[in-house]
Amino acid sequence: MLLALFTVTLFGYYAVTLGVALTNQSYGSSLSARAAEWGRSHGLGPVVNWVEAEAYRLNPPKKGGAPPKGSFGSGSGKVTLPASGHLPTPSRIASPAGHALPGEGVWHPVGRETANGVPGVYEAFVRPDAIHTSYVVGVAWMDPTLLKAQLYSGSYIPGGGPYKYTAPINATDSKTIVAAFNAGFRIQDANGGYYTRGRLVKALRNGAASVVIYKDGTMMVGEWGRDFTMSNQIASVRQNLDLIVDHGKAVPGLAAQNTSKWGITLGGTFNVWRSGIGETKNGALVYVGGPALSISDLANVLVRAGAVRGMELDINTGWVQYSVFSGAIGTSLNGSNATTLLGSMPSPSRYFTNWWNRDFFAMSLRGNELNKSATKAGSKG
Numbered sequence: 242m243l244l245a246l247f248t249v250t251l252f253g254y255y256a257v258t259l260g261v262a263l264t265n266q267s268y269g270s271s272l273s274a275r276a277a278e279w280g281r282s283h284g285l286g287p288v289v290n291w292v293e294a295e296a297y298r299l300n301p302p303k304k305g306g307a308p309p310k311g312s313f314g315s316g317s318g319k320v321t322l323p324a325s326g327h328l329p330t331p332s333r334i335a336s337p338a339g340h341a342l343p344g345e346g347v348w349h350p351v352g353r354e355t356a357n358g359v360p361g362v363y364e365a366f367v368r369p370d371a372i373h374t375s376y377v378v379g380v381a382w383m384d385p386t387l388l389k390a391q392l393y394s395g396s397y398i399p400g401g402g403p404y405k406y407t408a409p410i411n412a413t414d415s416k417t418i419v420a421a422f423n424a425g426f427r428i429q430d431a432n433g434g435y436y437t438r439g440r441l442v443k444a445l446r447n448g449a450a451s452v453v454i455y456k457d458g459t460m461m462v463g464e465w466g467r468d469f470t471m472s473n474q475i476a477s478v479r480q481n482l483d484l485i486v487d488h489g490k491a492v493p494g495l496a497a498q499n500t501s502k503w504g505i506t507l508g509g510t511f512n513v514w515r516s517g518i519g520e521t522k523n524g525a526l527v528y529v530g531g532p533a534l535s536i537s538d539l540a541n542v543l544v545r546a547g548a549v550r551g552m553e554l555d556i557n558t559g560w561v562q563y564s565v566f567s568g569a570i571g572t573s574l575n576g577s578n579a580t581t582l583l584g585s586m587p588s589p590s591r592y593f594t595n596w597w598n599r600d601f602f603a604m605s606l607r608g609n610e611l612n613k614s615a616t617k618a619g620s621k622g
Contacts, residue, residue, distance in 0.1 A: 302512045302533040306375030313344035313366045313377070320350050320360060327359050328384045328525050334545050337538065338368035346545075348382065351580070352565035353419045355610035361387040361419055362565055362604070364582060367545070369531065369538045373512060378531025379582035380546050381420065381563055385524055388419055388604040389458020392437055392477040397598035399428045399435040399442045406438075408597035412573040415566075417605040421579075421592050422528055422563040423516060423555045424452075424600040425481030432502075433480025436471075445471070449480040450552030452518065458607065462520040463550050479600065486519055486551030491540035515539045516561040519548025527551075530561045531583055560599075564589035570611055 320330060334346035346367050350360035363382045368374050391414075394404040410418065425431050434445035445451075447466030454460050454477040463469055464484055471478075483502040485492055494502075516530035517539045527546040529539060536553065543551035555561060563582040568574050576590030591597040 302373050303375055304372050307342075308368065308375055308377045313342065313347065314349045314364060316349045318347050318349050322359060323357065327386055328523055331363060331365075331382045331521075331525065331547060334365050334367050334380060334542075336367050337541050337545060338371045338374050342368075352567060353417075353570065353606065355387055355606060356570060356613045357610070359387060359610075360384075361606065361610075364565070365546075367542060369512070369533050369542065370535075373533040376531065376533040377583070378529060378534060378542060379563065380542065381422075381528040381565070381582055382546065383420065383526040383528070383604055385459055385526060387607060387610050389607050390454045390460035391458070391603045391605065392424070392452075392454055392479055393592075393601050393603060394435075394437055394442075395598040395600045397427075398424070398600045401440070401442045404437070408591070408601075409593045409595055410603065414603070414605070415574040415593075416571050417611065418566050418574060418603055419606060420563070420565050420604040421589065422530075422602055423560055424479055424602060425554050426556075431481045433465075433482065435479060436475070437477040437479075445478055446480060448483065450482055450484045452479045452481075452552070452602070453477070458605075459524075460526055460602070460604075461524075462518055462526070462548075462552060468550070479602075482553055484550060484552055485517065485536060485540040486543050486548050489522075489544065489549040491537060491544060495535075495537040495540055511535065512538070513556060514558045514561045515556045516554040516563070517543055517551055518554055519543040519546065519551030521547040522549050528554075528563055528582075530554075530563050530586070532558075532585070558585075559587060562586050562589065562591070562601075564592075570606065 322330070331348055333348065336345050346365050348363040348365045351364050352362045354360050361384045365380045366377045367380065369376055369378050391406055393406045393408060394402060395407060396402050428435060428443055432446065433449035435442040436445060445465055449465045451465040451469060452460060452462055453469050453475060455474050456476045465480060485495060512533040512535050514532050515534040516528065519527045521527060525547065527543060527548050529542045529546065539553060540551060563586065564579040566574050566579050568578050575593045576588060579589035581589060592601060
């Protein structure tokens with residue numbers, strides 16, 4: 242009798258919590274994503290991984306073909322820039338698929354510009370490899386001399402709040418925002434630590450791939466303990482797995498399904514939605530996100546976009562999200578003022594809601610870029 246009562250209670254608990262999860266937008270943008278997130282949160286990770294692997298086996302990414310018309314962006318790629326006060330525009334990305342299609346890899350300025358009309362973000366689109374040629378991934382290039390970064394922490398990732406910077410992005414901060422994008426894995430899956438605003442949420446791991454944000458808003462990517470150590474100038478550290486790009490090359494061993502380095506969900510060799518961030522030789526930041534990416538493909542696109550160090554961020558369709566914002570400087574914005582890097586990405590409205598409980602990054606115009614009288618060679622603001 243006691244066993245039967247325990248069984249009924251257990252299954253009743255699972256049924257109720259699953260039902261709640263399926264209606265919870267913070268668990269994902271689709272019912273399948275919400276069910277998977279619920280399963281991992283309730284100790285059913287191996288079951289979820291098996292289900293996802295079977296679904297992938299039965300319906301793998303399409304091979305061959307061409308992407309839909311207009312997949313490589315639009316608008317002029319020519320920009321007239323002042324002589325100083327910004328990084329030079331990036332070079333066209335060589336297509337991972339081989340011979341580039343018209344417009345493939347060409348950069349286009351997007352989003353809010355400085356008061357002097359200088360763009361801080363460019364986007365380009367390429368096919369992920371020479372096999373999955375009907376898919377397109379997006380790449381965003383960000384100029385940290387014009388933009389400053391902020392890590393927004395969540396009640397679920399990393400937990401342990403409350404935090405000053407958390408969703409929703411408030412009206413004041415939205416007046417200068419230019420871009421926002423997803424961070425990394427759940428803390429229990431990231432094989433790394435988390436530090437923000439003087440609070441060590443989880444111990445930082447030497448050797449971990451790390452996004453480091455300094456108090457002046459400068460964001461950098463590298464290996465903790467080698468490229469960075471803790472100082473009073475660091476505002477936030479977000480670690481996720483190990484570097485996948487180092488010294489301007491993809492690191493060895495990416496083809497192996499090493500979950501401690503490349504992540505648990507679906508392993509490193511599967512071609513799924515992935516995202517990553519890298520830093521170029523001159524300090525620019527490049528974000529890559531899109532479908533049909535293996536971990537090796539992600540590293541390859543980062544390298545082709547100029548990254549000398551790079552790391553994976555979050556993966557799977559519900560979590561890969563990059564948005565740019567438009568509107569006059571000083572005007573409060575929300576998700577309706579944003580455009581996603583790829584049309585199939587989830588809505589950017591998540592960053593402006595109380596229910597969004599995951600961490601993310603936001604890029605805003607520096608203080609000295611808000612007025613036309615800004616001194617281009619001046620200090621960062």
